Amino acid sequence: MQTEAKQAFSISDELANQIDQVLAAHDHDATQIVGILLEVQDLIPQQYVPEAVAFYIAEKLPIKVSIIYDCLTFYSSLSDKPRAKYPVEICRSVVCRVNDSDSLLDTLKKILNIEVGEVTYDGRFMIEEVPCFGACDVAPAIRINGKVYGHLDTPEKVRSVLSSLM
């Protein structure tokens, strides 16, 4: 099953070109692999680094693909599995939780009709639980593609954030 998904991803010339540019911007410096992967992940619509892309980067840098895989699975902000166009990261650390992020999570699940880790059928949204992203002064908060949305203490506010992305 997983191999099917893997093989489904092929690197278009355009993507290869974009990746080459990222690598060039980092001087093909393998020590910058974490930054490179973050930028490449942004190029992929589903916000992840597919296996084929990892092998591509490994060959071009060059670097061992095992180092890339270790990084992809070690760092929470990187993913080796498809996510969504808008991964909705909800902070589950203690500051947000004492500000009722439980209700925020319930609201998200209800509106999007998915559970944590699931992707909406159109591939647009998914819910991910993450630890503190440093927005404790606006708790409870979510973060979508790097942007923080805070003070989400009513369903209306959540709805308005999500609809702003549509």
Added chain:
Amino acid sequence: MSSEVRFITKNFGKYNPDSIDSYISIGGFSALKKAVKMDGEDIASVIAAAKVKGRGGAAYDMGRKWSQARAVKGEHKLVICNADEGETCTFKDRELIKNDPFNLIEGMIIGAYTVQARDGYIYMREEYRHLRPRLLSAIKQAEEKGFLGDNILGVKGFNFRLHLYSGAGAYVCGEGTALIRSIEGKAGRPRMKPPFIKVSGAFALPTCINNVESFSIVPHLLLDDSNVYTNCGNGESIGTKLVSVGGNVRKPGVYEVPFGTTVREIIFGLAEGIPGGRRLRLVQFGGASGKVSDERILDTPYTYDDLKAAGVDVGTGSLLVIDDRTSVIDFLRYTQAFFSHESCGQCTPCREGNLHMKLLLDKLAAGEAHPCDIEKMKKIANIMTLTSLCGLGEAAQNALLSAMKIFPEVFAVGGAH
């Protein structure tokens, strides 16, 4: 009630953080100009005299650190700014980078001059990626103006370049050796010490790591002719401190307070107290790895020594305020879940210990714990503290162990909690 002091944050709102000219117009880089006329050892002495302690959490004597880093022999040395602010309820560095990026850069250049470093790295957590463009632009502008590059300010041989590296969502990368591994392009798993970072840090080069706030103090301190900083606080706790207050308070945020301000003044004055007429359950000091107390701590002056005597630490300078809607056990479970998620997983006590602690706390919360489970918790906590490879495993149970002292009734299995 109490008012803030503006020393480290004195530039906030005073200039356009995207423009170096704007920064220069308010006197930016005059500290650097002063510094390059000084001997590096004298700069370290100024910091040591002001008793500045590292603001990342470990509170190591910063003047001493720079002096030691300066003494390390090496053709190629590094300074690193640890902007991987990952402790929960800590967001002061975010404010410093957002509002005053050039001051941080100036502090790092002075640091490089002092310890004779050739390259500098800012390792910023991915969660602050929205601040990346601002920092990158600031670095570029500083290069264009000649504050970064070769022969800075005409000082022959004072060459320094600054690089911005991104974390990628790993709390443990705030630990020095993990941060270094991450900069080297690896998964950020800490390594054993020695070799110590100051001798063999990133790329095996002598390295001096400081926190954002630590670097940010330096330019202000060098120009502090009227001793605003040293007139604050007393004893070992001199100057001001940025505190991040969050949780169940009306006005969460970052406040700069003089050491000696009471905890009550911070929580109920600056942060305007707990909303909804609810009562204080507990305060956690210094991030997820910090210790807790309850209302007994409110009148304690916020200093290194007074807090320590009261059983907690300054740590990163955060105060997480929790009201009576959250039980002690739930707070501990949330904290434990954080560590179970963030342990790097390589050393046995931290990897396995955090997991079992989480299970035992769940058992306690469910009312199914036996006295032997409490003993197991203590035992595992003890092993983690004594044998973990790095500070994460060593400090992960600080909240639990301090809670056991402050709230013994919660752990009296069979009793009311």
Added chain:
Amino acid sequence: MEMVHLKINNIPVEAPKGTKIIEAAKLIGIDIPHLCYHPDQRVKARCRLCSVQVAGKKKLLASCSTEVWEGMEVFTDTQVVRDAQVGILQLIMADHGGNCLTCSRNGTCELQALCTRFNVLDPHLPNVNKKRQAVNTNPSIVRDPSKCIKCGRCIRACKDVQGIEAITFANRSDKIIVTTPFDIPMEKTDCTLCGQCSLVCPTGAIVEKDDTQLVLDALQDPEKHVVVQIAPSVRVSIGDAFGLEPGAIVTGQMVTALKMLGFDKVFDTNFGADLTIMEEGAEFIHRVQNGGVLPMMTSCSPGWINFIEKHYPELLPHLSSAKSPMSMFGAIAKTYYPKITGVPVDKIFTVSVMPCTAKKFEASRPEMGRDGRQDVDAVLTSRELIKLIKYVGLNLKNLPESDFDSPLGTSTGAAAIFGKTGGVMEAALRTVYEKLTGNDLPELEYKPVSLDKPASYPQLNQVRPNVREASFELGGRTFRIAVVHTLLAARLMMEKVKNGTANYDFIEIMACPGGCIGGGGQPIGTTNAKRDERIKALEKIDKDLPLHKSHENPDIQKLYKDYLGEPLGEMAHKLLHTHYRKVCLMYEFH
């Protein structure tokens, strides 16, 4: 050497500066418990089991990573230390899957031994093992992540010894795992199946694929005529498992055990090794005299063959086309042997005992057989042979010696040294030199060579270069040769060959450190110190044998006269030579 004075459990100890506590303790006979520590590897300090108390220190210190200092006072047996050791073992056991009784490392497991030592019978904690499935996708190596204790020894062996990095840590916290990138089956990664990972694993998380049952079944089958061949290095390694000194020579006892196990004939891979020299030596002479591709490279080590097919396919023409001794022997055992004995080929079951996991894969290559039959039906590692011997209740210590059976059991000293780095080169040159000059090969003076890290592999961590070179004069020409072991060194050498700076005529390459005596299928507990003892033992066998040149082996001479004809001749070519192919990687970008 600067000496440091310390006390361990109040006993004065003197140790060279730089010594770690764990090694200093060994000096007075104290074995501090450890799992991630390995004497041949860089410090990891992960398992924390070796934590000890040091006067003046609040925390316990890991004795594998802490250097001794003057006046240090170490305590290895206080209550605090014991509690930590037992506690850590309990934490590990609570995350351990599987059952000792069904584990192939039962009896050789370091975790099991420590639990026995500390009487950790019950972890008193819930089992939190993720129960991941074992991965059994290739003929050589089985990975069982549920038994992994995340010590990282395998990763270090793969990276620091072999320079391959086919396995890595992934994930973090309690989800951390040792795996291949993207969980790709091992054989499809950069892995060469060399098995060095399985040699250092303290538990049963990475083991050889067990074929003992296959062999036992064949032995019980009255229809089968089961013959066994034993690689040169096994006779100096398996004594370890029976309480003998490292490097003990147990050839005769081993033959007795195999006969008692019920093998119909006990033959010697060394016969195959002599045969290899006949072909490989002739091929070298042919290449030199006819402007063939040089440097020629040896082809005995299957880990090395897998490596070059995957990573340097453009250099395949450098490989000698001669099969390995095992495969040559297999071919003879399925052709010549039935012819001279009358045993029908369909009844013959050939077993080989190898120091190697990659040999299991080599035997399964389709080119290593004919008429729908493989030449070698089962490959056992040294470790599996030890199990079989123990299975029937034998101890090599107590057995008399026997001789190999004839005719495929005769061999020379040249074959014996095949098991050590440099041995194949030496054996080949003894024959080549004499064929061309009529004289004995002069003693070669090897010099160590240090190879540069290639720019294209910035990640490569050069720890031991493991390359030597020598030269000799022959017919007015200077011949330059090189001997390489470990794949890390092989990669560095291949970069040199590729960029045209390897000015050699002949290169011997062995995948494993020290050659086959350090192979990935050797007994658990193989260390560099033991490797050195085994090398000495092979040199002794060579010295003690009457014949030292492969072409002097009378049974080899008879084989050519009666059956094969000439080296490199048509029959020899058909049976004793092979071809190589580029292995397509999972992804290739242009």
